[in-house]
Amino acid sequence: MLWCTANPLPDTVDLYHANMDDPLLDVVRLAGLLSAGERERAAGFRFERHRRRYVIGRAALRGVLGTLVDCDPAALPLLTESGGKPALRCGPAFNVSHSEEHLVIGIAHEGRLGVDAEVKKSIPDAMELANGSFADDEIAVLETLSASERSEAFLKIWTRKESLLKALGTGLSMPLNQVSMQSGEGQGNQLISSRSGSVDPRRWWVRSVGLRDDLEVAVAWDRPDFSCRVIQRDDASLALDRQGVPGLRRPSQHLPAAKVR
């Protein structure tokens, strides 16, 4: 498959990354791994580039999960929860995010997991976007920053929020201002407050991951103090792990997760 797959560890989220525009990926072969419904969805894309990315993303997900649960990827019974979140009835927790050509698949051995990735860029209307959807304390922090700091902080808050909403399975159908995140590094990896009865802040941990310089990535999981292990497709023999999983290469960029308060 696209990566050398590793079994999930109890306190670690594995993040598989690939560039979906890599010309070496054989999209015709990968399309053979999709279900009939997925092939139908793929056929509905207007632009070839988007169709190709969808096929590669779904095939990659099936490939990783199929290896982990020892099932033919094409036969993997992927479900869709009521909010649209793909899931497996038996098997690891997972979540997918794509931004432009980047694909990130998060895998954990159990629990509720959300991943969000956004390509880093300048966001000239960050304040306008924040005013329409962020919590008051987040808006107040953004107002104190310079334009370049503001874009970065906006994306950190955004991906942290979205990873949590994706873990919950609500996606953006839950208002973004119901949860509040800090924007900085380190101690900033926290959900400061929740105004939603459906989010118990004591159950959730959220962290940003320095997966690549050009990508803002956040992970939310209902497990404390977790680490992340990054598995790159284009990194010859792959992966990083502080526990030293056989077959994987070097110590990782683990950052401690911060407690959701």
Ligand SMILES: CC(C)(COP(=O)(O)OP(=O)(O)OC[C@H]1O[C@@H](n2cnc3c(N)ncnc32)[C@H](O)[C@@H]1OP(=O)(O)O)[C@@H](O)C(=O)NCCC(=O)NCCS
């Ligand atoms: C989920 C959502 C936040 C994704 O946002 P995005 O930034 O455009 O996309 P991302 O690349 O980060 O994530 C997309 C992936 O998340 C997953 N996903 C879809 N819905 C999801 C949900 N509700 N929760 C968690 N993950 C979801 C899918 O794997 C999807 O990939 P796919 O389209 O290839 O199947 C957005 O689509 C959303 O809010 N959906 C709303 C769901 C909704 O309104 N449901 C109402 C009842 S039907």
